[in-house]
Amino acid sequence: MSRGPVRIAPSILACDFSRLGEELEAVGKAGADWIHIDVMDGHFVPNLTIGPPVVEAVRRSSDLPLDVHLMIEAPERYVEAYVGAGADRLGVHAETCPHLQRSVAQIREAGAKACVVLNPSTPPEAVEWVLGDVDQVLVMTVNPGFGGQRFIASCLPKIATLRRWIDERGLEVALEVDGGVAAGTIGDASRAGADVFVAGTAVFGADDYAAAIAGLRDEAERAR
Ligand code: DX5
Ligand code: ZN
Numbered sequence: 001m002s003r004g005p006v007r008i009a010p011s012i013l014a015c016d017f018s019r020l021g022e023e024l025e026a027v028g029k030a031g032a033d034w035i036h037i038d039v040m041d042g043h044f045v046p047n048l049t050i051g052p053p054v055v056e057a058v059r060r061s062s063d064l065p066l067d068v069h070l071m072i073e074a075p076e077r078y079v080e081a082y083v084g085a086g087a088d089r090l091g092v093h094a095e096t097c098p099h100l101q102r103s104v105a106q107i108r109e110a111g112a113k114a115c116v117v118l119n120p121s122t123p124p125e126a127v128e129w130v131l132g133d134v135d136q137v138l139v140m141t142v143n144p145g146f147g148g149q150r151f152i153a154s155c156l157p158k159i160a161t162l163r164r165w166i167d168e169r170g171l172e173v174a175l176e177v178d179g180g181v182a183a184g185t186i187g188d189a190s191r192a193g194a195d196v197f198v199a200g201t202a203v204f205g206a207d208d209y210a211a212a213i214a215g216l217r218d219e220a221e222r223a224r
Pocket of ligand 1: 011013014036038069142143144145146147148149178179180181198199200201202
């Protein structure tokens, strides 16, 4: 199975929330492929962010696929709420799911694409035996909780391992990277095998969103 096209998913964590609708329209026009939404609970990660009502508001303001990243303990409590609010793709951390296969099956049953997320210190083996049951794997390249952190390059071999497993098994699994993705790091992540790239600061911190997204896409494509 070949790699999917390069996809850029701006994370709204870095946007101006007082103008959420306008920001979503702007990144849509600027060429974003997906919208990434970071949900934090103040327990699994030391920050609090977005609940289902805001996801519902994003759903009404954008036609792009919503890629919702749950950084919360016991995420199975909220799968139906986030899918009902409009999540097209829903990610749960392997570290929060003792019954990971059950959790990903629950996401698919609720009607969304299922994603498993791995913290920097979590080995790829955490997802190895559910790889055939997921639509996406997200490799964190920062410790989750905040935008604007530095890319942790020691996660790159993990991306390469997952790419190899996905290809060897002929699976159709999107391989996403999140955290510190910017010009200068996206090429390395792409070379390692990622095909979906979350970018918060690198997009919303730029003056020209279209130029930022095009620059990221170009670097990712050239590194393949
Ligand atoms: C971190 C979040 C990321 C974050 C990315 O916990 O999962 O999605 O918003 O932000 P940047 O691109 O600024 O590192
Ligand atoms: Zn995220």
